[in-house]
Amino acid sequence: MASNSPLRHRRGSESVPSRARQQAVCESDSERGSALLTVLWLSVALFAIAFTLAHMVRAEIDRVSTDADGFRARYLAIGGIERAILWEEWTANGAVSPVTGKPFYVEPQERFHYEFPSGEADVEMIPESSRLDVNKATVGDLSGVMMAAGASREQAIGIAQAMVDWRSGGPRSITGFDQFYLSLQPSFRSPHSSFQQIEEVAMVRGMTPELFYGGYRPGPEGQLQPYGGVRECLSVYGTTNQFDVNSVSPILLSAIGVPPGAVSAIMRMRSIAPIRSMGQISGLLRGSASGRLTTDNGLVWSARATARLRFADGRYSEVKRTVSAEVRFFKKGDTRPDRILRWYDESPPAPSLQPVSPEFSPAGPLQ
Numbered sequence: 001m002a003s004n005s006p007l008r009h010r011r012g013s014e015s016v017p018s019r020a021r022q023q024a025v026c027e028s029d030s031e032r033g034s035a036l037l038t039v040l041w042l043s044v045a046l047f048a049i050a051f052t053l054a055h056m057v058r059a060e061i062d063r064v065s066t067d068a069d070g071f072r073a074r075y076l077a078i079g080g081i082e083r084a085i086l087w088e089e090w091t092a093n094g095a096v097s098p099v100t101g102k103p104f105y106v107e108p109q110e111r112f113h114y115e116f117p118s119g120e121a122d123v124e125m126i127p128e129s130s131r132l133d134v135n136k137a138t139v140g141d142l143s144g145v146m147m148a149a150g151a152s153r154e155q156a157i158g159i160a161q162a163m164v165d166w167r168s169g170g171p172r173s174i175t176g177f178d179q180f181y182l183s184l185q186p187s188f189r190s191p192h193s194s195f196q197q198i199e200e201v202a203m204v205r206g207m208t209p210e211l212f213y214g215g216y217r218p219g220p221e222g223q224l225q226p227y228g229g230v231r232e233c234l235s236v237y238g239t240t241n242q243f244d245v246n247s248v249s250p251i252l253l254s255a256i257g258v259p260p261g262a263v264s265a266i267m268r269m270r271s272i273a274p275i276r277s278m279g280q281i282s283g284l285l286r287g288s289a290s291g292r293l294t295t296d297n298g299l300v301w302s303a304r305a306t307a308r309l310r311f312a313d314g315r316y317s318e319v320k321r322t323v324s325a326e327v328r329f330f331k332k333g334d335t336r337p338d339r340i341l342r343w344y345d346e347s348p349p350a351p352s353l354q355p356v357s358p359e360f361s362p363a364g365p366l367q
Contacts, residue, residue, distance in 0.1 A: 073321040076307035080121030121307035127297035130244040131235035135194045144255035149230045159206040166190040242294040246274050257289035299329045
């Protein structure tokens, strides 16, 4: 028994370093595992950063590309308006297209389609004689336009009275309309002078953005369809008597007493070809409405162009830009150049913009 004790003692003493080595190995494995997890987490973090950066770069590239397309489309639209003005001037001076031998502008053509090397532009020329003069119209006509655009009778009369108060000479005392404007933030007083631009109408008491600008409403099959607002019916250069039948808004047609069926028929007729004489629609009109439409137009026109780019492979860009201008044309023989009265750099597209009638195809490209 005594002879075995030293052996057992040596074996017992040798087990202590062995456990220490095992512990050291375990600690080393634990450190390596921690390092591996750290590397994995760092890899995930770097991947997330790289993915986010790539997404941001891609979004920025798309934004810059869209801005570039919009910038170029804007100049195409400007070119469309300038070409339409030139066509009218050349036609007034007796020039004809060297391609077709026809006049550049055939009255009462009001829509043009232009093909450019880098895209296309649709231009709508709207005589201001197709709109109601906001500075001379009566309360009855103004309220009629508001009701035709969707306002209630009470709301329509209130807006019409507010418009008349806005354009009337300044009173010595503050009116009830002024008190309303002074209660707003920011507050203001109506100028009590003529409307200088049609956008002022949006500020009168009772007017809403939907009533002024129009919007979208569900169609027969549930799809959204655009509808116009009173902005399409009023102008500071308009008239109060007879309105151009080829471009007058359907809202204004309803306001002056044209029956709904006749409004639809007139819109359908002029989408096929311009109405050349009032005899074409004499059977559709009755009462006072028969004397408030004409085929004549004035000298002040609104030119509105919508353009989009065409890529090298023939595809069209989804980006469109619309600009518009109010142009004062001078009579034939007048040596003064036509004058742009106002320019709208970002104009909303017109809900009524339609394709050019086959009867009035453009006179061909410039040579």
